[in-house]
Amino acid sequence: MESQITIQKRELIEAALTRQAANPQAGLQKRPRWFEQIIRVLLLFSGVISIFTTIGIVIVLGTESLLFFTPPAWIDSFKSLEELAYPTSDTLHVSDASAFVVGDQIRIINEEMLVTAVDLDADMLTVERGYNGTEAVVHNRDAEILLADVVTIGEFFTSTQWQPQLGNFGILPLLNSTLMTSLTAMLVAVPLGLFAAIYLSEYAKPNVRAALKPTLELLAGVPTVVYGYFALTFMTPLLRSLFGIEVVGIYNTASAGLVMGIMIIPTIASISEDALRAVPSSLREASYGLGATRLETVFKVVVPAALSGVIASFILGMSRAVGETMIVAIAAGAGPAFTFNPFKGAETMTGHIVRISGGDISYNSIDYNSLFAIGLLLFVLTFALNVASRVVTSRFREVYQ
């Protein structure tokens, strides 16, 4: 290192001397340093990439979700024309009029129409032809009728059905199972993570701590697909042998949630431990001085003093659980179901995204757009949780001298 500095110094001095010789007055002025400027811009660009990423996420999720909510999705009504329809005729004889109600938008080939009256007895529809600027053309007998299905925000958040083939897009079943798995995970991870943090920070001798802590951290380094495998091949059979094969399904949210809880233990334990260790020992000593036992000191003094950090760790753990994908994709089940039974299979938001995008999905289909709508909700949820955890840490932190 020394020689490097000497060489560098010599180079610098030599360069300065040559410059000086070439132009005796140059050394005194501030010269623009183009190379330094270019480097600075390049470095700034690297920093700005992260902003672009965030903007990219917001724009991509936003625009694709907007596409999901605005145009009508055309789904098959499984009905067809019974008679040839001329461009001028505004009544259609259909195979079953009960599938339509007044106000429905329908489409045959490229022409859109608005249903203005329905005659159930004669299976006749009265329609406004050439709706939305489309051209009224002649339609053959047996032409298939598509039915418009506009996904409204209200339907998205209140409907309990998620069946893309039938045009039902209610997020509740997916959201419900996401919450079920996440809450199951928290039931495991909150006590175990907090207690482990308490043990490591308050009870363990330094050498015991040095042995146990890396083990916990090892859990955090295991790929989630391995946890998924564990859930399916170990936890599910275990649950089935405990509660009975008829009660517990091959895919169930309980198994995914329990294993996810194990995965989150290190997150909660390590952040909580940092918070507990930050509590000054004078508080503990004061508590012991008043005759409190170790347990009383832990629960009545140390944990309350570190509460902001501990709660922040819970929220962060929840955020990880909501966004976790592979465990639920493997073990929680492949099919949206609105159920509160933890032993039944139910697809979560992340699990649904993985399953649908796993195949060769065609762009601009309603399925493709729906992924981004789910993604947006997921992003908002985790973002809110992350912000909440930061607010809790900074606002409710007790500062000790």
Add this chain to the structure above:
Amino acid sequence: MSENNPTRQSNLPDDQTFERQLARRHTRSGVWRGIFLMSTLMGLIALVALFGNVINEAFGTVAFASKLTESEISDVPLSELDGPALAALLGEYAPRRLRVIVRDELSVVSAAEFTTVPVSVALAHAEMPESMADRTITELSDEEVIQLLALNLSADQLYDHVQTDVIGLELLKSWPLSTTLFDYATIQAEFDALVEEKDPPNPHLEFRSWLNWDFVTGSQSSYAELAGVRTAIVGTLWIMALTMLIAFPLGVGAAIYLEEYARGGGWFDRLIEVNIRNLAGVPSIIYGLLGLAIFVRTLEQLTSGAVFGVTGVNGRTILSASATMALLILPVIIIASQEAIRAVPQSIREASYGLGATKWQTVWHQVLPAAMPGILTGTIIALSRAIGETAPLIVIGASAVIFVDPGGPFSKFTALPVQIWQWTARPQEEFRNIAAAAIIVLLGLLLFMNSFAIILRQRLSKKL
């Protein structure tokens, strides 16, 4: 105040009660200490169960049936034979399958045309002697077809065909390691029942390590016992290399900017800082959706290599996967590099400035070398996170089944974790076995990278 004294007195327990309560309080304290310890140990137990379960599935007993046995058809073990010898075996024992294999492996035309057009057309990409080119496949003699197979198929592919078409190895059932070790009687009983029920030819039980060299170096197959992870390993290595290439300069550059150029800076610098911390908390599947929309779809011309003259692929390539992964691990690299740069003592910078060095000279010659161990460790840890990421790869479209190793940034790909996911999702027991074997390969790769990071840190920091 004196009026309060008697009440306070009465609140205090008498000596006997106090002793009793004290004992109870201490017992409770002791019990909870045990609970705390148990909670900590639960992590360890979970880890043991996790690895134990994988090992349990990766080794065990299998029952095979086969039309012929290896020793019946060849004096030397099949795995030691070369391509022509294997092709000859196919010709000898499965002459009817020869043309079917040619069709399945080499034909570029439809099954209907295959027998009617000349082989030079039907097998447009295959090597063949001039003399065969003008005839149709049915006009070729068996010997010529064998020659064709030996010329165009690898020994691995021919070996698989000998296994399936000649030996006709059929996996009947598999049992995990625990049953093999502790309850072999059950296996024997189940095996006997199976043989009685199905009466398969040449049934036999054997101990099998699903993790073996053939598994690591073999290509994909629809039979679990012949499948390997080479394609997936190559895919993972390609993705990691490109991810590193993209993320390392960007991540270190951003860290240098934030630490050296923007110290105590304005709102924009703070925005970048806060933004990076937020990005670190975004679920990986969201990055997958971002990659799908931006790299796979919008930049399809670039990521499919169309602008470079590559044809026949869509945007679901290694390049898209790497770019997505790079964005995913960028925050981790930036935060780790920032910490490493911050740890470089200010005196080194000041000494450098004192010698007349410019800002960039100081950063390049002094700060970066000093921070490099920390930066590299952080990068490798970030990469080892990326190596296990599955969801983003699935979302941007890792291919389910590919038989050709990815050979560049514009290839279709699969990766180890994706392969594990697909095998796990299959209902058959034997695919769980190979998924477990693949998990061991993945964990081995992770272990290797992490120990490499530790060694690197130690060696580099010694030098300084």
